[in-house]
Amino acid sequence: MNIPFSSFLLRKMNIATASMILWVITLSGVVWVYASATSNFSLTVNAGTLSVDIVDASYVTVGSPTVALGAVTAGFGCQAATGTFGTSSQVIYVKNPDAADNGWTVSLAGSATTAVWDSAGTDIDFNDASSAGCSDGADADAFKWQLTVNPAAGTLAAGQCSSCGTSNITKGSSSAFVEGVTDSITLLTGASGSDDFGDWRLTGVAISQTVPAEQGAASDYDINMTLSILAS
Amino acid sequence: MNTSLSSFLLRKVNIATAGVLLTSLALTSVVWVYAASTSNFAQTINAGTLSVDIVNSSYVSVGSPSVTMSAKTFSFSCLSGGSASTGTFGAAEQLIYIKNPDAADNGWTVSLAGSATTAVWDSAGTDYDFNDAGTSGCSDGADADSFAGQMTVDPSVGTLATGACASCATTAVSKGTSAAFVEWSTDSITLLTGASGSNDIGDWKLTGVSISQTIPAEQPAASDYDVNLTLSILAS
Numbered sequence: 001m002n003i004p005f006s007s008f009l010l011r012k013m014n015i016a017t018a019s020m021i022l023w024v025i026t027l028s029g030v031v032w033v034y035a036s037a038t039s040n041f042s043l044t045v046n047a048g049t050l051s052v053d054i055v056d057a058s059y060v061t062v063g064s065p066t067v068a069l070g071a072v073t074a075g076f077g078c079q080a081a082t083g084t085f086g087t088s089s090q091v092i093y094v095k096n097p098d099a100a101d102n103g104w105t106v107s108l109a110g111s112a113t114t115a116v117w118d119s120a121g122t123d124i125d126f127n128d129a130s131s132a133g134c135s136d137g138a139d140a141d142a143f144k145w146q147l148t149v150n151p152a153a154g155t156l157a158a159g160q161c162s163s164c165g166t167s168n169i170t171k172g173s174s175s176a177f178v179e180g181v182t183d184s185i186t187l188l189t190g191a192s193g194s195d196d197f198g199d200w201r202l203t204g205v206a207i208s209q210t211v212p213a214e215q216g217a218a219s220d221y222d223i224n225m226t227l228s229i230l231a232s
Numbered sequence: 233m234n235t236s237l238s239s240f241l242l243r244k245v246n247i248a249t250a251g252v253l254l255t256s257l258a259l260t261s262v263v264w265v266y267a268a269s270t271s272n273f274a275q276t277i278n279a280g281t282l283s284v285d286i287v288n289s290s291y292v293s294v295g296s297p298s299v300t301m302s303a304k305t306f307s308f309s310c311l312s313g314g315s316a317s318t319g320t321f322g323a324a325e326q327l328i329y330i331k332n333p334d335a336a337d338n339g340w341t342v343s344l345a346g347s348a349t350t351a352v353w354d355s356a357g358t359d360y361d362f363n364d365a366g367t368s369g370c371s372d373g374a375d376a377d378s379f380a381g382q383m384t385v386d387p388s389v390g391t392l393a394t395g396a397c398a399s400c401a402t403t404a405v406s407k408g409t410s411a412a413f414v415e416w417s418t419d420s421i422t423l424l425t426g427a428s429g430s431n432d433i434g435d436w437k438l439t440g441v442s443i444s445q446t447i448p449a450e451q452p453a454a455s456d457y458d459v460n461l462t463l464s465i466l467a468s
Contacts, residue, residue, distance in 0.1 A: 076333070076396040
């Protein structure tokens with residue numbers, strides 16, 4: 001019997017198709033391979049927190065940082081007691097983990113503008129400008145005394161950041177607290193050109209406190225001063 | 233037009249929300265406070281040293297303070313009372329200066345004494361005494377030496393004033409009374425007493441303390457008689 005070639009192929013094709021369908025049905029009971037593709041792994045690095053702190057030489061926060069001014073002797077003339085803010089074991093530590101690319105400013109202020117050097121005896125002021133702190137001026141309290149801060153005398157250095165420099169970071173100039181006028185004093189300014197990722201250490205900020213005449217002897221004068229950092 | 237309450241509130245909420253957003257945007261363009269750290273600054277004022285000294289008008293210590301008594305002419309009789317040699321202890325440039333820099337809150341006493349109870353008006357010739365009570369200094373009494381002579385000190389006629397302390401007063405500070413040195417019984421004479429009510433922090437100056445010295449009869453003429461007297465201050 002003669003079978004046309006086309007019919008022959010069709011029949012052969014049907015066999016092949018049937019075999020294929022049979023294989024597919026058989027394999028589907030085992031495993032299906034759908035596709036092989038490239039997976040996209042994503043990761044976000046968030047900016048850290050811009051901060052200023054007092055740390056030790058290992059960059060561990062100091063729990064209760066202190067500054068002890070040199071003792072003076074009670075006298076009848078106005079005098080000055082001096083000290084240093086920022087030492088090798090109590091470092092003023094500024095950290096900018098890509099949080100303030102436009103720069104930042106570190107300032108020092110009293111815990112309040114009405115803060116005083118507290119004592120069990122007679123308190124004394126830190127921001128009275130009258131006679132350079134030697135007499136009580138027109139501020140809110142009746143106490144004398146004025147604190148002068150001179151960051152320019154300090155030493156600035158990069159911290160843990162191995163690639164950072166101190167470029168575009170400037171120390172503030174000497175200034176004295178005046179209630180209502182100079183309530184905070186700039187210690188450091190990071191310009192926009194400073195490292196976006198960086199940390200810095202400041203030590204040796206000179207502190208000078210006017211001690212008024214006839215101030216009573218006591219060993220318990222103290223005041224809290226607060227560091228803060230502001231992004232530009 | 234009637235407007236439902238919910239629609240009204242929704243519009244108000246939108247205004248409030250817009251306000252908050254606007255304020256937030258405004259603030260973010262000013263400053264951000266990220267962190268702060270507080271340090272405790274501590275200060276000690278030590279009490280100074282309670283002291284008495286002889287200073288000039290600038291309160292500078294006088295290296296070798298001196299008192300020049302009035303010269304007397306040789307006499308065969310005792311020069312006592314109104315005839316005695318006189319002087320003034322505490323002058324404009326040699327102030328008796330007391331300083332209490334919070335060192336003696338309960339008060340203090342300033343006294344004058346001879347450099348020793350056996351001290352005398354020394355001379356290359358014949359010495360004489362400053363603390364012999366025999367006949368008011370006109371004769372040698374029962375003390376350790378064989379010289380006559382007696383010194384009387386009268387602080388009550390002096391002038392007391394505050395020193396460099398601007399807020400101090402002479403309240404509760406009193407001058408002593410006139411007294412004469414007597415070996416073993418009055419070896420020191422009180423010039424000033426600061427009671428407990430006097431300024432805890434204060435300084436004072438005393439001038440014009442009257443000094444009178446009885447000179448025994450027939451004391452040889454000489455220009456080198458001198459004796460050292462010492463000021464001291466004691467806290468109460």
